[in-house]
Amino acid sequence: MxxxxxxxxxxxxxxxxxxxxxxxxxxxxxxxxxxxxxxxxxxxxxxxxxxxxxxxxxxxxxxxxxxxxxxxxxxxxxxxxxxxxxxxxxxxxxxxxxxxxxxxxxxxxxxxxxxxxxxxGRPVYDAAEPLLDDAGRALDASRVFSDGDDVDAMARFLRSAGYLFVRGLFAEGEVAAFLRGAEAMRRAAVKGDRVSWWAKNAAGEEVLCRVTRAKDHPALATLYGEARLRRIVERAEPGLVPRQGEGNGVTVIFKNPGVAEGLSDLPWHRDCGMGGHAVMCPVVIASLYLTPANPDTGELAFLPGSHRRACGYMDATAEPPRAVHFDARPGDVSLHYGDVMHAAPPPRAAAGPWRISAVTGYARPDARPHGGARSYNDVLHQREDGQIEHLTRVAERAV
Incomplete structure (x- = not known):
């Protein structure tokens, strides 16, 4: 059936x-x-x-x-x-x-x-295809917007590229409060609680990758439906509303170097890559950078225009043609469609600090996780130690 x-x-x-x-x-x-x-x-x-x-x-x-x-x-x-x-x-x-x-x-x-x-009949992504905005003009895929820029221009870029990068949307004091909240959530995380992700580094040490119940912290809770983010999202996709998603609506991500086991360094993927595209998209995800995010600290990279195309699996360290990278500072924000291909490769630097970011999302009011689960990512939680296994290891067992 x-x-x-x-x-x-x-x-x-x-x-x-x-x-x-x-x-x-x-x-x-x-x-x-x-x-x-x-x-x-x-x-x-x-x-x-x-x-x-x-x-x-x-x-x-x-x-x-x-x-x-x-x-x-x-x-x-x-x-x-x-x-x-x-x-x-x-x-x-x-x-x-x-x-x-x-x-x-x-x-x-x-x-x-x-x-x-x-x-x-979905077209296959072709890096040689001209990248155009919704008016048919050539698109600068690396464009950086600033707080105070025209919101309609931001929305047009988001629709065309599939992502948007905004410099300095949040003030230093706000970021400091969010960062204190992130560290509090780090201290409270418990392996196997199904609202946190864990991994192991090359030394066998267990490290925390993300906490998905960050809305429990008062400061981080203000990001859920935050007015500056919502204004941009509503211009790009009228009708989208804050979504609970995985956990309770706000997630904190902690990058770690040298991860040997677990899904910390995300391969190129779509956020509906676990299924449910037909019942949950469009989705827009907002990431607020609380610490610098770059190749050394752990960045988020995007493949422009891929939200309108079919794209294949690539590992986190792959560098596809046209991949776009931003040097994010504390207070900067990126927004992306769940359908756009994006990756979180491993940090290159052996010494921190590494990226910490707070994430929240927007979806249709009638969007639902497929399979009756709480979240499209629920299927990932299969181990008592909270570790999310890499897809290649999961595939090896499918016999």
């Missing part, structure tokens, strides 16, 4: 009748752009299987999985969720709802941009 609000699909009928029509309408050619050097992928549902095979400028869909390089077994509900952009490859892997019968489960993840193209 399909999730509420989505059409119920027959596995064999979809592949025999519906998908060939979508391929012929141009979806196959779009998908082929994401499949260079990719092997074939098969889905097996209830004893039936269909294989997607790259074929030059298109994709062939054939019954069976005998010749498929990678075979993914899943139930009909999970497969329908993929078609409807309600489920995602990483989300299904973390939730242990798929089994890799043959090949490599990460191949399933790497196929995801092509699946989005096959099923819905």
């Amino acid at each position: 399909a999730a509420a609000g989505f059409a119920d699909l027959d596995f064999a009928g979809f592949h025999r009748d519906d998908l060939p029509q979508r391929l012929a309408s141009g979806n196959g050619a779009i998908a082929a752009r994401a499949l260079a050097r990719r092997g074939s992928l098969a889905f097996r549902v209830g004893g039936e299987a269909w294989t997607y095979r790259p074929a030059g400028q298109g994709v062939n869909v054939v019954a069976g999985d005998e010749a498929a390089d990678t075979v993914i077994e899943l139930d009909r509900e999970a497969w329908q969720g993929l078609v409807h952009d309600y489920e995602s490859a990483p989300g299904l892997l973390y939730a242990r709802r798929v089994r890799c019968v043959r090949g490599d489960a990460m191949a399933f993840v790497l196929w995801e941009p092509a699946l989005r193209a096959l099923y819905s």
